[in-house]
Amino acid sequence: MRKGKDSGPRLRVDPIACEGHGLCIEAFPEMVGRDPWGYPVLPADAIPPHLMRHAQRAVAVCPVLALRLTKT
Amino acid sequence: MSTAHRLTATGPSYADLAVHLRCHGPLPAADPAWIIEVVDRSGLTGRGGAAFPTGRKLRAVAGGSRRSGAPVVVANGCEGEPASSKDRTLLLKAPHLILDGIALAARAVGAQDMRLCVHEDQTDVIRTLRQALGERRAAGAPGADVEIVTVPDRYVASEESALVQLLNGGPALPLATPPRPFEKGVRGRPTLIDNVETLAHLALAVRHGADWFRSAGTPDAPGTALVTLGGAVAVPGVYEVELGLSGAELLAVAGGPVEPLRAVLCGGYFGAWLRSDRFAPARISARGLQNAGAAMGAGVFLALPATSCGLAETARVARYLAAQSAGQCGPCLNGLPALADALTGLAMRGDRKAATTIASLAPYVAGRGACRHPDGAVRLVTSALSEFGDDLRLHTSRGPCAGLRRAPILPVPAASSRVPERV
Ligand code: SF4
Numbered sequence A: 001m002r003k004g005k006d007s008g009p010r011l012r013v014d015p016i017a018c019e020g021h022g023l024c025i026e027a028f029p030e031m032v033g034r035d036p037w038g039y040p041v042l043p044a045d046a047i048p049p050h051l052m053r054h055a056q057r058a059v060a061v062c063p064v065l066a067l068r069l070t071k072t
Numbered sequence B: 001m002s003t004a005h006r007l008t009a010t011g012p013s014y015a016d017l018a019v020h021l022r023c024h025g026p027l028p029a030a031d032p033a034w035i036i037e038v039v040d041r042s043g044l045t046g047r048g049g050a051a052f053p054t055g056r057k058l059r060a061v062a063g064g065s066r067r068s069g070a071p072v073v074v075a076n077g078c079e080g081e082p083a084s085s086k087d088r089t090l091l092l093k094a095p096h097l098i099l100d101g102i103a104l105a106a107r108a109v110g111a112q113d114m115r116l117c118v119h120e121d122q123t124d125v126i127r128t129l130r131q132a133l134g135e136r137r138a139a140g141a142p143g144a145d146v147e148i149v150t151v152p153d154r155y156v157a158s159e160e161s162a163l164v165q166l167l168n169g170g171p172a173l174p175l176a177t178p179p180r181p182f183e184k185g186v187r188g189r190p191t192l193i194d195n196v197e198t199l200a201h202l203a204l205a206v207r208h209g210a211d212w213f214r215s216a217g218t219p220d221a222p223g224t225a226l227v228t229l230g231g232a233v234a235v236p237g238v239y240e241v242e243l244g245l246s247g248a249e250l251l252a253v254a255g256g257p258v259e260p261l262r263a264v265l266c267g268g269y270f271g272a273w274l275r276s277d278r279f280a281p282a283r284i285s286a287r288g289l290q291n292a293g294a295a296m297g298a299g300v301f302l303a304l305p306a307t308s309c310g311l312a313e314t315a316r317v318a319r320y321l322a323a324q325s326a327g328q329c330g331p332c333l334n335g336l337p338a339l340a341d342a343l344t345g346l347a348m349r350g351d352r353k354a355a356t357t358i359a360s361l362a363p364y365v366a367g368r369g370a371c372r373h374p375d376g377a378v379r380l381v382t383s384a385l386s387e388f389g390d391d392l393r394l395h396t397s398r399g400p401c402a403g404l405r406r407a408p409i410l411p412v413p414a415a416s417s418r419v420p421e422r423v
């Protein structure tokens, strides 16, 4: 699930901090999936430019700051 | 090729400093660059499970010291694998070889601060180490000031980032995005973390040279390794073997199987099952077992009799592993019990949906925790489904097999009794 090759910004979750309330999933359903227990399944691929705003919204909406965007 | 006696050269009982020096000779006055050079050329890799080149690690830590102060050396003697007892055996029989290795590694990377981590409930090991350190102090031998650190007896407590966190005064739990220890570990210093067996090999490689080290084993898996052989073999125990021998030769080291075998669990509870016909010709080394679809891990091999139920055995271990989750990460906390439940349902009740459930859940568990604990558990469970395909069909068509009546082969520590048996 973590294999994307292309470079660019990616979403990363801190699995210890994440509480699985799924706000990020609602904010960015185009690329963030839900696992059987409600935790976010992040895209392996880089975020395409036209979806960056959605990715940033997902990061902003996380109440415990578990989600971040990385450069590579 | 069968047993070897390098780490075990001093015999089956405790080797005090005099016995140790008579057998192995004094520590050479090697300079740091030379130590790293020899270890590099010897081809020594980590014996704790990751099989990372030890020389490269030494170089990384030595290089990091220019930036952030004198490094720290941490010897890991915690033996996270419940079925393994090779580190414990080495600590009890040849602690001076480990202490030599710590002292040499410290010299190589320029460290003064040396720690040796062992589980807190292993009081006999702690007592032995105190005695060995006392002998070194009296003789003025290097490594007399290694500090013994006791670690809570939980599986993931000996994971690298958990150890570093503990040594920094925190809880012994894995971190989500730990800085790499060779850059910023204990006290923010570059930190070398090596398994105790690895350090013992290092002590001999530096004494006798890279060519000597490579005179055992194979070119791509040089040297010897300690292995824990258990299950249905004549003489279960810890043995030292040359790497690269075949699975059949390995079992012969422990007197061979005592009854026909179904499979061998390779690499312990982080490893994978291999059916006995595939295990026999497999090469015992990190690469050899990887090629066969299993893992060397910390060198644990458990032989399962043909009349045992591989599914039930794996389900018990899966429940244990679920209970050992540090409970920090959702996919591990939820996923491991779900996998263990599904496998238990298959083994005990012939649940027809179990295999599909496991196949669909596994990708949501592996690789989604802060540490590799869930990855290992998933590998074990999925390898059971692929290697015990016949049992799987039998269970779903005719219900639980006769193997359930046999006493369990895989040892699971008592702590697992805390897990409710959801049968
Ligand atoms: S919003 Fe934050 S805490 Fe909630 S599921 Fe997403 S990452 Fe986890």
Ligand code: SF4
Residues within 6 Å of the ligand: A015, B156, B174, B175, B324, B325, B326, B327, B328, B329, B330, B332, B333, B368, B369, B370, B371, B372, B373, B374
């Ligand atoms: S993956 Fe599991 S064992 Fe590892 S830190 Fe997370 S909860 Fe703990």
